Amino acid sequence: MPVIETQRDDIRALRGVHLFHFATSNCSQRVRFTLEETGVGWTSHHINLIKCENATAEFVAINPKGVVPVLVHDGITIVESNDIIRYVDEQFGGSALTPEAGMDRDYLEESLQHSSHFQAALKLLTHEFLFKPLRRMNERQLEDYTNGTGNSELAGFMREFSSSQGFAHERISLATQEAQDMLGSLEARLETHRWLSGQLFGLADISWVVNLHRMGHMHYPLAPFPGVQDWLTRTRARPAFRAAISRYESSGTIAIFNTYSIVRRLQRSSVRSYISELRS
CATH class of the missing domain: 3.40.30.10 (Glutaredoxin)
Structure with a gap:
């Protein structure tokens, strides 16, 4: 801990x-x-x-x-x-969101580790396909940010993101491939379980749904993963999801996300283009 x-x-x-x-x-x-x-x-x-x-x-x-x-x-x-x-x-919660034992408990341990590992790829995809209109910094801002956080890894990421070149094409492709692999793994799990956590909703679902919700904002194509789509719809319908996530999302920010995603698609540089490249 x-x-x-x-x-x-x-x-x-x-x-x-x-x-x-x-x-x-x-x-x-x-x-x-x-x-x-x-x-x-x-x-x-x-x-x-x-x-x-x-x-x-x-x-x-x-x-x-x-x-x-x-x-x-x-x-x-x-x-x-x-x-x-x-x-x-x-x-x-009295561990109400944690499977008591067995294979579902083992899956939870692996799932949380995988979710944490996937954060790096999701962070790159998010900044590339959602945050460019909002978070790019000039040199003065980057200097202040670097000095303020003292986190060289975080500052280096923001510097690369804010540069005129941005992220290398290969890095975006690798992150996209990781996302595709992740979706395939979740789809396989949901073919035999109602929830990622097992037959009951739990921490594995909470850990992953915020990632998929973020990918939805960038218009990530989920049609090839019908089990994930159904699970995402059911999870978003939970009152706790609305209280914890939906109510914090401003319509203005969502509009910017949607507009930018559409622009990238018209420019043939959206996440869909990278997925198409992987398939070719």
Whole structure:
């Protein structure tokens, strides 16, 4: 469990459940979804990534990596979203979202690890196919961001993303291939199980649905994966999904995502074009 020692006395003094998060961060969505499913009351601390509030000294003193989400429970600071959702379910849900034993429990362990690993590919695809109109930085902003976060890996990613060249074609292709492989794996699981977690909804579903929801915004073609499509529809219909994810998505941001996805498709540079290349 990635419990860290925050540098801020006021954070260690917090009582109750506090979540430092960003509205459309898929990792933040994952934690909010779990909190809503387990019925945990929590206090929101919104960190605006567009305004680079994660690069401020105040936030970096909470999490030295400069990333969200961060959960604070009675002064204990926990990072990494898949570990946070495990913690929430164990502490407050009575492990209701965790299979008791057997193959479904084994699948959960593998699924959370795979979900964490897939984050890098999803992050690249998201920035390439959704965030270009919103998050590219100029040199001054990049310098401030680098100095603020102190996270060389994160700063390097943003520098590459913001450059005139952007991400190399090969990198985008590799991330797309990883997404295709992931969808095939989820489709196979859903051919024999109602939910990814097994016959009951659980943490594996929560961990993955935010990734697929994000891919939906970039108009990722899911028609070849009917089981995934059905599962995604059923999961989005849950009240906790609406409370944790839908209500945080502004119509303006969604409109920008949709418009940019359409523009990329007209330019024959959308994610669909990369999938077509993989098939050829």
